[in-house]
Amino acid sequence: MDGTQQVVIIGGGLAGAKTAEALRDHGFTGTVTLIAAEAHLPYERPPMSKSFLIGASPFDDALVHTAEWYREKEIDLRTGTRAIALDTGRHRVGLEDGDEVAYDKLVLATGSTPRRLPVPGAEASGVHYLRTREDSDAIRSTFGPGRRLVVIGGGWIGLEVAAAARGAGTEVCVVEAADLPLSAALGPELAVVFADLHRANGVDLRLSTRLNAVLTDGGRAVGVELDGGERIDADGIVVGIGAVPQTGLAEAAGLAVDDGVLVDASLRTSDPDVYAVGDIANHDHPALGRRMRVEHWAAALNQPSVAAAALLGGAERYTELPYFYSDQYDLGMEYIGHSPEGSYDRIVVRGALAAQKFVAFWLDRDNRIKAAMNVNVWDVVDQIKHLIGDGRPIDPERLADPGVPYAEL
Numbered sequence: 001m002d003g004t005q006q007v008v009i010i011g012g013g014l015a016g017a018k019t020a021e022a023l024r025d026h027g028f029t030g031t032v033t034l035i036a037a038e039a040h041l042p043y044e045r046p047p048m049s050k051s052f053l054i055g056a057s058p059f060d061d062a063l064v065h066t067a068e069w070y071r072e073k074e075i076d077l078r079t080g081t082r083a084i085a086l087d088t089g090r091h092r093v094g095l096e097d098g099d100e101v102a103y104d105k106l107v108l109a110t111g112s113t114p115r116r117l118p119v120p121g122a123e124a125s126g127v128h129y130l131r132t133r134e135d136s137d138a139i140r141s142t143f144g145p146g147r148r149l150v151v152i153g154g155g156w157i158g159l160e161v162a163a164a165a166r167g168a169g170t171e172v173c174v175v176e177a178a179d180l181p182l183s184a185a186l187g188p189e190l191a192v193v194f195a196d197l198h199r200a201n202g203v204d205l206r207l208s209t210r211l212n213a214v215l216t217d218g219g220r221a222v223g224v225e226l227d228g229g230e231r232i233d234a235d236g237i238v239v240g241i242g243a244v245p246q247t248g249l250a251e252a253a254g255l256a257v258d259d260g261v262l263v264d265a266s267l268r269t270s271d272p273d274v275y276a277v278g279d280i281a282n283h284d285h286p287a288l289g290r291r292m293r294v295e296h297w298a299a300a301l302n303q304p305s306v307a308a309a310a311l312l313g314g315a316e317r318y319t320e321l322p323y324f325y326s327d328q329y330d331l332g333m334e335y336i337g338h339s340p341e342g343s344y345d346r347i348v349v350r351g352a353l354a355a356q357k358f359v360a361f362w363l364d365r366d367n368r369i370k371a372a373m374n375v376n377v378w379d380v381v382d383q384i385k386h387l388i389g390d391g392r393p394i395d396p397e398r399l400a401d402p403g404v405p406y407a408e409l
């Protein structure tokens with residue numbers, strides 16, 4: 001690729017903005033066009049359910065880069081512009097405003113959209129989803145003493161919203177279909193920590209409970225009806241039942257898509273001139289030996305450097321382990337690796353679950369660490385990453401003993 005060539009990036013979230021940055025960092029001097037449907041400069045979403053949601057940090061703190069940065073780096077950033085067509089044969093992207101942009105290489109970074117609630121009444125006003133700055137603003141406006149929020153879904157987003165709402169004095173009820181929140185991600189042994197945390201902070205946690213309907217009055221949501229028939233009044237409803245990758249353009253263009261856009265180890269799609277990064281990339285992970293689509297901040301942050309290098313002719317592969325973090329009340333956690341419910345043999349805990357200060361390790365039957373979560377314990381991720389990457393069996397008793405330094409394991 002030389003200075004006469006053009007790279008187009010579709011999607012102005014973290015992954016799109018980081019791709020633009022990586023192309024310049026890797027020395028690409030050609031045209032970089034970043035097509036971004038939202039009206040804002042690219043921003044990070046984690047604050048939308050944390051500091052920005054509680055009003056503790058301004059929106060600008062969430063920006064990936066300032067407007068000046070895009071100018072300096074000569075990135076043609078087109079905010080408020082949606083790509084609506086992709087012609088991989090002609091190497092052209094069609095925009096909603098009728099314009100067409102030619103590319104030599106294309107990067108898809110279209111992210112995810114919240115899964116919609118499939119019950120009667122769900123389209124009423126006052127039913128909120130959380131993805132954008134506007135969503136976060138709207139949800140914040142439902143908070144306050146004397147108000148009641150019903151959160152549908154006890155996943156990461158639902159629980160972070162619950163914590164933010166409780167912090168603002170809102171009464172909160174969380175409705176979760178499974179018998180524990182986060183149990184699919186963490187398994188029951190650790191999910192119970194989060195159930196206890198929210199109960200201790202005054203959340204009315206309704207587990208093994210589904211929703212019959214959203215109750216409405218004049219087109220406005222006023223509560224929910226649970227599967228047992230009970231009705232709960234609400235001033236606002238927040239739905240956090242997962243996200244769906246935005247693969248419409250890729251599918252219409254005939255790229256291989258199966259729960260995300262299929263990409264190889266270098267994040268290249270089934271079309272050699274098209275790459276995909278972030279939430280939409282279903283990646284053939286060389287270190288894990290399996291496909292994986294990671295809907296987390298770290299993948300959107302780190303995949304772009306590899307995709308940009310590969311697109312410019314390098315042989316880089318993305319080998320980072322999945323990583324994410326969450327903050328709820330005074331609990332901060334990080335999780336590294338991959339070991340969902342049903343895939344591990346045992347859990348070893350270093351520290352005290354009840355004190356909410358510990359590191360939990362998910363082990364397979366050969367005592368190899370598959371994943372770990374540090375809760376209110378900091379600066380251990382690099383050492384844990386080493387242990388997971390090492391792949392050798394570990395003595396569970398020494399692993400559980402805080403007196404044994406990680407380096408000696």
Ligand SMILES: Cc1cc2nc3c(=O)[nH]c(=O)nc-3n(C[C@H](O)[C@H](O)[C@H](O)COP(=O)(O)OP(=O)(O)OC[C@H]3O[C@@H](n4cnc5c(N)ncnc54)[C@H](O)[C@@H]3O)c2cc1C
Pocket residue numbers: 010011012013014015016035036037038044045046047048049081082083084109110111112130131132157246249277278279280294295296297298300323324325326327
């Ligand atoms: C509220 C919230 C809190 C989160 N908190 C955490 C956290 O604490 N820790 C963590 O690890 N992860 C967290 N995540 C997940 C993390 O934010 C995502 O994994 C990350 O945003 C993915 O980045 P992305 O760039 O791939 O996609 P997105 O951030 O979704 O960005 C995609 C962008 O592309 C645009 N777009 C889509 N289609 C088109 C088109 N056709 N034309 C032009 N533009 C288009 C979209 O409008 C969007 O702006 C959170 C997510 C949310 C929503």
